[in-house]
Amino acid sequence: MTLDDGTRQLDILAFYGANPTGPSRLRQTLAEPTATGSSGMAVTGIQKVAQRAYVELFTPKGSLQYLPDRGTNFINDLQAGRIRSAVDVAQSFESARVDMARNLPAEETGLEPADEQYGDMRLVSVTLDSGVVNMRIILMSAAGTTFEFIEPLPQVNTGSTPQSFISEE
Amino acid sequence: MPLPLPSFTDLDPVEVDAMLEEAAERLQEDNPRLDLKRGPNHDLLLYPGSIYATAVRTIGETVQQSQTFIGIRANPTTADEATVDGLLSNYRLVRQTGAPARGQVVLVVSSPSTVVIGANARFNGNGQAFITESVFTAKVDAANILGETDRLLREQSDGSYAFEFEVVAVEEGPSGNVAKDTPVVPESPPAAYVRSYAASDFTGGRDVETNADYMARMDEGQAARIPGNPTNMSAMLMEEDAFDDFVATSIVGAGDSAMLRDRQSLFPIATGGKVDWVIRATALPQRTLVTKTAVFVEDTSAGGVWRISFDRDEAPGMYEARSILPAGSVGLSGTLAISSDTRVVDVTDLTYKAPTMDAADPNQFVYTPFQSAVIEFVDYLTPTSGLVPLESTGSYDVEVVAQPQLAQLQAFIQHRSRRAAGSGDVLVRAPVPCFVAVSVTATLPETAVQPDDETVRNEVAVQINNLGFPGSLSASTVSNLIYEWLPAGSTLSPVDLLGKIRRPDGSLEWLHSNSELKVPDRPEMFTTANTVCFYVEPDDIEISWQRKTATLR
Numbered sequence: 001m002t003l004d005d006g007t008r009q010l011d012i013l014a015f016y017g018a019n020p021t022g023p024s025r026l027r028q029t030l031a032e033p034t035a036t037g038s039s040g041m042a043v044t045g046i047q048k049v050a051q052r053a054y055v056e057l058f059t060p061k062g063s064l065q066y067l068p069d070r071g072t073n074f075i076n077d078l079q080a081g082r083i084r085s086a087v088d089v090a091q092s093f094e095s096a097r098v099d100m101a102r103n104l105p106a107e108e109t110g111l112e113p114a115d116e117q118y119g120d121m122r123l124v125s126v127t128l129d130s131g132v133v134n135m136r137i138i139l140m141s142a143a144g145t146t147f148e149f150i151e152p153l154p155q156v157n158t159g160s161t162p163q164s165f166i167s168e169e
Numbered sequence: 170m171p172l173p174l175p176s177f178t179d180l181d182p183v184e185v186d187a188m189l190e191e192a193a194e195r196l197q198e199d200n201p202r203l204d205l206k207r208g209p210n211h212d213l214l215l216y217p218g219s220i221y222a223t224a225v226r227t228i229g230e231t232v233q234q235s236q237t238f239i240g241i242r243a244n245p246t247t248a249d250e251a252t253v254d255g256l257l258s259n260y261r262l263v264r265q266t267g268a269p270a271r272g273q274v275v276l277v278v279s280s281p282s283t284v285v286i287g288a289n290a291r292f293n294g295n296g297q298a299f300i301t302e303s304v305f306t307a308k309v310d311a312a313n314i315l316g317e318t319d320r321l322l323r324e325q326s327d328g329s330y331a332f333e334f335e336v337v338a339v340e341e342g343p344s345g346n347v348a349k350d351t352p353v354v355p356e357s358p359p360a361a362y363v364r365s366y367a368a369s370d371f372t373g374g375r376d377v378e379t380n381a382d383y384m385a386r387m388d389e390g391q392a393a394r395i396p397g398n399p400t401n402m403s404a405m406l407m408e409e410d411a412f413d414d415f416v417a418t419s420i421v422g423a424g425d426s427a428m429l430r431d432r433q434s435l436f437p438i439a440t441g442g443k444v445d446w447v448i449r450a451t452a453l454p455q456r457t458l459v460t461k462t463a464v465f466v467e468d469t470s471a472g473g474v475w476r477i478s479f480d481r482d483e484a485p486g487m488y489e490a491r492s493i494l495p496a497g498s499v500g501l502s503g504t505l506a507i508s509s510d511t512r513v514v515d516v517t518d519l520t521y522k523a524p525t526m527d528a529a530d531p532n533q534f535v536y537t538p539f540q541s542a543v544i545e546f547v548d549y550l551t552p553t554s555g556l557v558p559l560e561s562t563g564s565y566d567v568e569v570v571a572q573p574q575l576a577q578l579q580a581f582i583q584h585r586s587r588r589a590a591g592s593g594d595v596l597v598r599a600p601v602p603c604f605v606a607v608s609v610t611a612t613l614p615e616t617a618v619q620p621d622d623e624t625v626r627n628e629v630a631v632q633i634n635n636l637g638f639p640g641s642l643s644a645s646t647v648s649n650l651i652y653e654w655l656p657a658g659s660t661l662s663p664v665d666l667l668g669k670i671r672r673p674d675g676s677l678e679w680l681h682s683n684s685e686l687k688v689p690d691r692p693e694m695f696t697t698a699n700t701v702c703f704y705v706e707p708d709d710i711e712i713s714w715q716r717k718t719a720t721l722r
Contacts, residue, residue: 008202009201009202009203009204010202010203010204011203011204011206011208011209011210012208012209012210048204048208051208052206052207052208055207055208055212056207064216065178065182066180066182066185066186066189066216066219066220067189067216070207103207104206104207107206107207108206
């Protein structure tokens with residue numbers, strides 16, 4: 001996690017539980033019980049970019065009435081049952097990546113630190129198993145720092161056979 | 170009472186976008202370390218906050234617009250009505266409320282038995298719903314007519330029986346002003362029911378006044394309520410509930426070519442001091458059915474000649490007797506031939522001093538509340554054997570066409586407390602009528618949906634009948650009104666306009682054109698652009714609907 005040196009802009013940490021290394025389960029909450037963590041944490045650096053990208057990727061496009069171009073169609077495709085295979089996931093993700101590449105840099109001023117500027121996002125692997133789509137996604141900032149997260153999503157109209165897709169580096 | 174917030178889903182997206190940008194800029198200025206890009210700050214603070222701020226700003230703009238005349242005129246549909254009411258009340262103006270139409274229904278039954286129509290009984294006519302406000306009981310024996318809501322069952326010529334009762338429209342608005350003879354059908358017909366229809370034109374239905382129409386009366390609001398210039402006199406009307414919804418008025422006064430009454434002196438010059446107040450109270454003149462007793466005059470080869478008379482107070486300012494048929498006639502339409510229509514002036518037994526009129530010049534008093542009429546017609550249907558001239562009588566149903574409320578307005582303006590102290594000579598008159606017929610062909614694309622013919626004709630008639638005193642009626646005006654209802658790709662043929670001016674002396678002048686009906690300037694006949702109104706019934710608008718056929722190339 002990037003330390004705040006007093007010059008960076010801050011956003012509120014929305015997903016608790018991330019560890020600097022290794023996998024961990026995130027909790028979407030703005031506050032944590034005091035015994036396990038502090039409430040209202042701020043976020044900077046690559047984690048802030050990851051938060052932005054995560055929110056943008058999984059916001060259904062058109063769901064914000066007065067921001068009709070924000071978000072992507074990834075969740076829309078999932079909810080409409082258009083994702084039936086790992087290839088479908090990959091195709092939908094690629095389409096979403098185009099929207100991400102347009103929307104996220106458009107809201108940056110260029111004055112942010114490079115590790116807080118969106119670079120790219122790639123789907124590392126995807127598996128479909130028992131009605132759940134498991135995706136490994138790598139986010140890269142303009143500075144080259146990366147953040148990897150795994151996202152399990154419930155799938156509509158699942159197939160009975162587990163499927164996998166692994167992208168080439 | 171505070172204005173409610175508009176719905177968050179109905180805001181102008183451009184306004185919300187601008188607010189997002191402005192709020193982000195201001196928040197960033199105050200909090201440079203706040204990241205307002207996509208994330209909790211943006212999604213939970215900036216975005217919903219901007220929507221709310223836009224809603225509040227919208228209310229502010231609405232109130233601002235509604236508090237000034239320039240704002241209301243620029244955006245009459247969005248100005249807050251309560252604020253507009255408050256503003257115009259400072260100028261003694263009150264918004265006209267809506268009102269339901271009222272009228273009489275004739276119900277025909279096949280047998281002479283007591284018929285009871287309950288209170289709140291529903292009837293439907295021309296797509297509108299009407300109800301009774303009282304219980305009406307129709308009785309066969311006149312001796313049993315005791316209460317105000319008892320009615321006599323009258324035998325018709327075909328052996329059926331009919332009676333009248335009053336209904337009121339369920340909804341406010343002019344749609345309830347159905348025309349005479351329109352079928353008005355009960356939802357629960359009584360026993361032996363045959364048919365039912367409007368006895369006369371229904372009247373009184375109007376919508377709540379819009380902000381635009383309300384503002385149009387602004388000048389009248391500020392004007393003094395005196396019989397002075399046209400604005401003052403319109404302001405006088407506005408003060409009275411009975412007259413505040415007149416369609417249009419026109420003043421013929423000193424110096425106007427159509428002012429005939431101020432040239433009665435020994436010297437052939439206009440002396441001034443007199444006003445003819447031409448009133449178009451309603452968009453269309455009312456058609457009222459009255460049963461008159463006619464006197465047999467003489468027998469001719471064409472049939473018996475009969476005479477009926479209308480005294481001054483029976484049908485003030487009437488235009489014509491459009492239809493005369495034997496009373497209780499069933500299955501007949503049209504009219505017996507009218508052989509003469511003589512108007513005379515009657516100023517006897519008035520409670521006020523009558524305006525000056527030359528009894529020898531019908532152009533000075535016809536269509537005023539001071540005319541009486543004697544009409545002779547030829548009845549070939551009624552046998553004349555045994556009838557004694559000038560003694561025998563017969564009953565006839567007469568459809569009278571007239572602008573309403575002329576006599577009431579005349580009495581109002583002649584009252585000592587209102588008439589001008591100097592001359593006080595104001596004569597109320599109905600406009601000289603130009604009855605119009607329209608004919609046009611509409612060609613629609615092959616697959617387009619044809620608009621409802623009756624709706625189009627009704628709406629076009631409403632627009633034409635509210636033109637006031639335009640002086641001319643152009644074909645392009647009619648075309649534009651019809652075009653509003655046509656699907657894309659439709660075309661209209663040239664509009665054929667036919668007009669019949671019935672001048673005060675009873676003579677007719679015909680106008681026919683594909684471009685414009687222009688009122689001829691004949692001031693000596695009280696016929697000018699200031700005195701003539703165009704009237705068109707929906708049934709006198711004929712639209713022929715055709716389809717384009719595809720051509721092979």
